[in-house]
Amino acid sequence: MSDDPETARQIAELASDDRPLLVLDVDEVVLEFVQPFMRYLESIDLELGLATFSLFQNVVRRSDRQKVEPSEVAEHLDTFFAVQAEWQTAAADAAETIARLSRNAEIVMLTAMPHRHRPVRRAHLDALGFPYPLLTTEMPKGPAILKLRGPDKRPVAFVDDIPKNLLSVRDFVADAHLVNLMSYGAMRAVMPPLPADIAVADDWKTAAPSIEKALGI
Template structure:
């Protein structure tokens, strides 16, 4: 796994501190995604029939009932990101909890989305007063967090709703504290078991306490 060169460039623009590092995913960790996305789909003539984990294979044309191909799903997600400010709200308790944690840690947001949406997302997060640095990546998250940590062996915590992102970090930054959080826990029923070494948290209040303890804040 190598770092996305654009993500590396974004990291090099930041001033990294020696404080404990807290890296947060955005979709379904800070901003709701899986709740508003089906509502958006309906306005476009599609529906989400979440019968397995993931969007591919689970989006159907409303008029025909036919499942659409993965390319169409990707186009719909892209189109959603274009208008995200109309749809995506803060996850419950995220803002206050992160603000509290940020008093003694360096908070960085790391979102796996095409780089071309970075400014759109930045504008939405600013509007919501989530003024933490935002990085985009189109590759695995592990190498990005390794670089973010810097040379100083500071403690690291990472929160994501996608187990493969957590596994990527577990395999790259072996002592990172990993938390699986989903803005909508109803999706858990469709997920494979969370891999070892990852702490499952049900909501931001629980996450805040466990993150603070892991980073010794």
Template sequence: MVTDLLDIDHVRLRDRPLVVCDIDEVVLEFISPFTTFLRANNYDLLPRSFRLHGNIVSLLDGTEPDDTVISDFQESFFTTQDQWQIPASGAVETLAALSDDVDIVFLTAMPPRHQPVRRALLDRFELGFPMIATVQPKGPVVAQLHGARALPVIFIDDIARNLHSVREYVPECLLITMMANADFRAFAPAPSEGVLSAASWNEAAELIRAHVRR
């Protein structure tokens, strides 16, 4: 059962397949620009495991900041994301081509207070698809979007818990895991059963088109 429904009246779906797509590390680069941001603040992000905490270190003395400092860094980064983030390789042209045949909705795990800055950033790069920013689990949101439509639905994300959440609430959904940063992608857990992996937007597009043609 879907609870805590979001206000998604701005999303208008047509009678077409639906692609719901995460943003950070999928549509926009996150790891590389966040690393640049940290270095500007005398910290670095080291690719030692598939997480932020434990991998951020001071450039001055090598110490690791506590969780509060990391949260402050993330808040500051998202506040100024338009100064740092750029599209992932292939994202703009691939999504534009896919949009001829499918509806596309961005679903980003980000506090809604940052939505205006991200909306402007996406529009700057001609990524004008509807966007939902929420810290809620993604499964219920995709279920709310898709409803009872007898049409293909696809979800793309780089984080396993988000993919698993969608699988729980929308079991018929095609799940694709994809991550732009190759260094951290190497530490990602192997996809669970039923989750397909794409190393690029070209590969993701092939999986989407094959699923839609079934």
């Protein structure tokens, strides 16, 4: 099952695979996001602060320091996704590390973004050396990963920067190995505390060993 019917449709198109499953968020995990988005906002005279762990509550106008309404931030984010190839680069060591893991595991990228941006993101990931299947979702990620796992209890690992996404997966796939990875480490200072059973990694070099152990590869 999946709460998002379009995500379920995308999952149904995937070829069957019984290898251990590694599901990866894209922004801040596979691609740099926070710093490129900061630069994008600066180009339109806006600024993202780090007062709280919230993308939509911390944008101000550089000219007068007035807060930008979340609805307007959402519009800027939507525009950013449309031109992401001009701003986003691969996270450090991501391409090499994921390629190594893909020799013995099924890799699927699961990104929380409007479905209409999937073709642009697909092309950009391909250009950066990430040819793995890409799913988009506009709903919580837990149901999608439960469906991706399939009926067999194969090992599952999931890497994401957002606590609520990791917790969603834990609710649906209780034995999944969960890893919190953030390319822009400064966000950790304002991030809510993580449960003890979620591994924390500062980069791909530190994330890989625990993933390999959890997946048995």
